[in-house]
Amino acid sequence: MHVLTLTTNADAPFMTEQMRALERRGVSFSTLPVSGEGDSGKTRSPTDYLKYFPEVIAEAGNGYDLVHAHYGLTAPMALAQVRKPVVLSLWGSDLYGPVGPVSRTCAPLCDEVVVMSEEMRETLDHDCRVIPDGVDLEKFQPAPQDEAREAVGWDSDEYHVLFPYLPEREVKNYPRARRIVNAVNGLVDRPVRLQTVYGVDHDTVPDYMNAADALLLTSHSEGSPNSVKEALACNLPVVSVDVGDVSERLEGVDPSLVSEDDEELIEGLREVLESGERSNGREAAREVSVERTADRLHSLYERVASGGR
CATH class of the missing domain: 3.40.50.2000 (Glycogen Phosphorylase B;)
Structure with missing residues (x-):
């Protein structure tokens, strides 16, 4: 299975660790981040996101099984391509903050939506899966x-x-x-x-x-x-x-x-x-654990990919 990942932060540790765990299950990824400055409290301009639309549409035609949009601001671009099924993961601030209206509008149009908590599911008020990002228990363990x-x-x-x-x-x-x-x-x-x-x-x-x-x-x-x-x-x-x-x-x-x-x-x-x-x-x-949450996400991927758009 080959997945196109859309993200506002390609270096987000919880996302990259999740992807590594899925790679061990036979999933391959290509990551397409939004260009421009987006880290350390900075914000991107509307132009950065407008430029992202044609990039996503062009890349989505390269033999992927599905598109996984991480963070609500990438959902419109994921939906702009009409060939591949879309999984949307909401991180929290994209539901509770000023981006919330974008996330709520796009969620019903996606094939699956993943949220991090029951509280987020209740706030979204739409059918979705609660799969919190996992923690790497090999990396994080007690020490003196x-x-x-x-x-x-x-x-x-x-x-x-x-x-x-x-x-x-x-x-x-x-x-x-x-x-x-x-x-x-x-x-x-x-x-x-x-x-x-x-x-x-x-x-x-x-x-x-x-x-x-x-x-x-x-x-x-x-x-x-x-x-x-x-x-x-x-x-x-x-x-x-x-x-x-x-x-x-x-x-x-x-x-x-x-x-x-x-x-x-x-x-x-x-x-x-x-x-x-x-x-x-x-x-x-x-x-x-990252392994347990990766198992759940892998099952979701298989279900979405087999169902098509």
Whole structure:
């Protein structure tokens, strides 16, 4: 099976890991990204997307079994070619943010739609498949904290709270994370440092997960945040607002906390830091391993490809 992948971010780790897992099942991919600047908080111009239409139409004629559009903004281009069936994967911000109307308009026209959580399915209000992106359990696994801190250069005499996002990304709500950590700083016996980690090689992310004392998620909206699943795989406690599928992922995981209340988030983070314990999250992460989610997506591919457009 040969799949044409359309994407706004060809380097998205969760997408590329998923594709590698599918390649082990006999699927081959060609990736056609939207040209122009789209990373690090920058946005592409309408012209970049207009130029993308003829590129997709021309490439789709090169013997593919289906077209997989990742992110809602690539859906119109995928549908513009009429020869091959279309699978659309929505990531979260393309449903909850300003791109939402594009995603909702295109979803009924696609042969299959994949979303990351039950919350997204309810928001979309259209027949779709819930298949969260998986985590690589070989790459993300527990390791000694002192070795990880040495690898990333963090002080062993401080508490380290991981915020693995660009602070300028408004949807991630960095100011709320900053307020929570500042409040906790006055309640514990050691300095608490909020570590913003972004733009690093994805192979080094497990070091940061194992070096941290907790992951803090304060986003306005999410689909199925990979940082939470990666933290689970490393037994890193998570303190999070109730977005996406976080409550489902953290069910039975201890220590961890999901709440919408700032006082509860502050107290929960304080307790996690002072306990010094790792979580039992790795067992929960097995439910969303990249191999398990790839099996589900492979079955969907076979069904779509056999049915045609």
